[in-house]
Amino acid sequence: xxxxxxxxxxxxxxxxxxxxxxxxxxxxxxxxxxxxxxxxxxxxxxxxxxxxxxxxxxxxxxxxxxxxxxxxxxxxxxxxxxxxxxxxxxxxxxxxxxxxxxxxxxxxxxxxxxxxxxxxxxxxxxxxxxxxxxxxxxxxxxxxxxxxxxxxxxxxxxxxxxxxxxxxxxxxxxxxxxxxxxxxxxxxxxxxxxxxxxxxxxxxxxxxxxxxxxxxxxxxxxxxxxxxxxxxxxxxxxxxxxxxxxxxxxxxxxxxxxxxxxxxxxxxxxxxxxxxxxxxxxxxxxxxxxxxxxxxxxxxxxxxxxxxxxxxxxxxxxxxxxxxxxxxxxxxxxxxxxxxxxxxxxxxxxxxxxxxxxxxxxxxxxxxxx
Numbered sequence: 001x002x003x004x005x006x007x008x009x010x011x012x013x014x015x016x017x018x019x020x021x022x023x024x025x026x027x028x029x030x031x032x033x034x035x036x037x038x039x040x041x042x043x044x045x046x047x048x049x050x051x052x053x054x055x056x057x058x059x060x061x062x063x064x065x066x067x068x069x070x071x072x073x074x075x076x077x078x079x080x081x082x083x084x085x086x087x088x089x090x091x092x093x094x095x096x097x098x099x100x101x102x103x104x105x106x107x108x109x110x111x112x113x114x115x116x117x118x119x120x121x122x123x124x125x126x127x128x129x130x131x132x133x134x135x136x137x138x139x140x141x142x143x144x145x146x147x148x149x150x151x152x153x154x155x156x157x158x159x160x161x162x163x164x165x166x167x168x169x170x171x172x173x174x175x176x177x178x179x180x181x182x183x184x185x186x187x188x189x190x191x192x193x194x195x196x197x198x199x200x201x202x203x204x205x206x207x208x209x210x211x212x213x214x215x216x217x218x219x220x221x222x223x224x225x226x227x228x229x230x231x232x233x234x235x236x237x238x239x240x241x242x243x244x245x246x247x248x249x250x251x252x253x254x255x256x257x258x259x260x261x262x263x264x265x266x267x268x269x270x271x272x273x274x275x276x277x278x279x280x281x282x283x284x285x286x287x288x289x290x291x292x293x294x295x296x297x298x299x300x301x302x303x304x305x306x307x308x309x310x311x312x313x314x315x316x317x318x319x320x321x322x323x324x325x326x327x328x329x330x331x332x333x334x335x336x337x338x339x340x341x342x343x344x345x346x347x348x349x350x351x352x353x354x355x356x357x358x359x360x361x362x363x364x365x366x367x368x369x370x
Contacts, residue, residue, distance in 0.1 A: 021057045021066075021073035028077055028103060032084045036097035043099050054103050058110040068240070075243035078107040079175070079235075082250045086182060108251050115248065116331075118338045124327050131320035135312055138333055142268060147341040149275070152348040158279040163287055165351060167227040169280070171237045172347070175246025176269065177296075178220050181206040186253040187262045198314035202307050219296040226293035239350070241343040248339055252332060260328020261335065263315055268336040271308040274301045 028050075031039045043050065060070035081104050084093050094100045128134045142148055157169065181203060188199040208214025223229075249269075252262040277297040284294040319325045 021060065021070045024053045024057055025073045025077045025080075028100070029080050031094045031097070031100060032080065033091055034094055035092040036094050036100070038092075039094050039097045040099055047099060047102075050099065051102065051106070054106045058106060061110065062114065072240040072243070074107060074110065075240055075247055076235075076238075078104070078111065078247045079238070079243045081107070082247060085254075086179065086250065111244070111247060111251065115335045115339065118342075119331070119334060123334070124330050127326055127330050129323070129326070131317045131326075134320045134326055134330075135316055138264075138316075138330055139271075139312075142271070142333065142337050145337045145341065147272065147337040147344065150341065150344040150348075152344040152351070153276045153279040156348055156351055157283050161283045161287075161351070163227075163289065166280070166283060166287070166289070167229065168237060169347075170223045170227060171229055171234055172239070172242045174220075174234060175238070175242060176249050178217060180269075181215075181217055183249055183253045183262075183266060187259060187266065190256055190259070194314040194318055198310050201310070205303055205307070216296060216299070219299065223293045223296065226290050239346060241339070241346045245339050245343050248335060252335075258328070258332075260319065260325045261332030263311075263319055263325075264329040264332030264334070265336045266332075267308065267311045267316055267329075268333045270304045270311060272336075272340070273304040274308075277301050277304075 031043075057070050057074055061067060061074045064070055081100065085095050089095075128137050157165075161169070184199055184203040184206060188196060188203070191199060204210075206216045208216065208218070212218065249265065252258045252265050277300050280297045281294055281301070284297070316329060320329060
């Protein structure tokens with residue numbers, strides 16, 4: 001049964017009594033364009049029902065018989081909430097709602113707990129304490145990781161991908177590549193010294209060093225023009241792991257207490273990008289696609305190599321002087337490697353339907369099995 005509550009600004013806010021994942025997502029999504037105070041006033045008496053429904057979905061995403069469906073809807077809802085808080089609105093929004101914040105934190109905590117479950121017990125505690133040795137240890141872990149030279153890039157994108165495959169790839173990368181400048185802007189708050197300057201320099205490169213036509217998100221959007229990707233195409237093309245990867249990046253950059261994890265996560269993102277993007281460029285050239293669409297990837301082959309080196313020297317090493325920071329940096333770096341490996345495994349499975357994946361699965365690193 002569905003009832004509606006009247007709104008003072010001509011909005012209607014459906015109250016869906018069912019608590020299955022899809023219905024819950026639609027209910028909470030319907031709040032997002034309604035004023036925060038209005039949502040809290042109308043749903044004050046509904047808090048326990050909503051919180052219970054989110055809790056049930058989070059539990060189902062881990063152990064339920066419909067785990068895949070619950071996990072997808074969990075990440076879809078978090079992604080929609082993040083879209084609301086990551087853009088300038090042209091209408092009222094629920095940003096600031098106490099109830100929406102509670103729902104968001106429940107989804108975020110479940111996402112982090114699921115990511116921690118992929119870490120090998122005791123691995124974080126085995127890290128060296130000297131900062132340079134710590135960095136070497138961390139890079140060596142990721143070099144051995146399945147995500148480092150993933151066959152989705154080295155084999156499929158490089159040698160097999162067709163035009164439609166690259167279109168899908170671009171859409172699925174948009175949740176990270178398409179807003180990397182915002183991640184940097186959020187995570188630099190509260191930093192100082194060499195770390196702040198490194199993040200600032202990185203951000204200024206993302207801003208095209210002051211040239212609006214060279215802003216990296218603008219260049220990334222040129223790829224959409226090549227493939228005629230429209231805004232309505234984006235969400236429908238996202239899988240659970242696409243949503244999860246994008247959500248994890250936003251989550252780590254928006255909270256100050258997760259700054260160490262953001263350092264590790266974004267550092268590994270930039271370190272992995274150049275080799276991956278070389279494969280994308282090769283595929284682009286092999287297919288003879290318009291040159292305007294590959295500028296972003298060509299640029300980042302060089303720039304991200306420089307950014308990764310600067311990030312390690314000026315952000316990771318100065319930060320890795322306490323056990324708290326080292327643990328967080330390693331945690332974030334491994335979250336990036338693990339989530340990326342699962343993400344790319346799924347992409348490869350979808351790109352090669354019916355292919356025998358047993359051999360590839362056997363190669364997966366035990367450091368953080370996905």
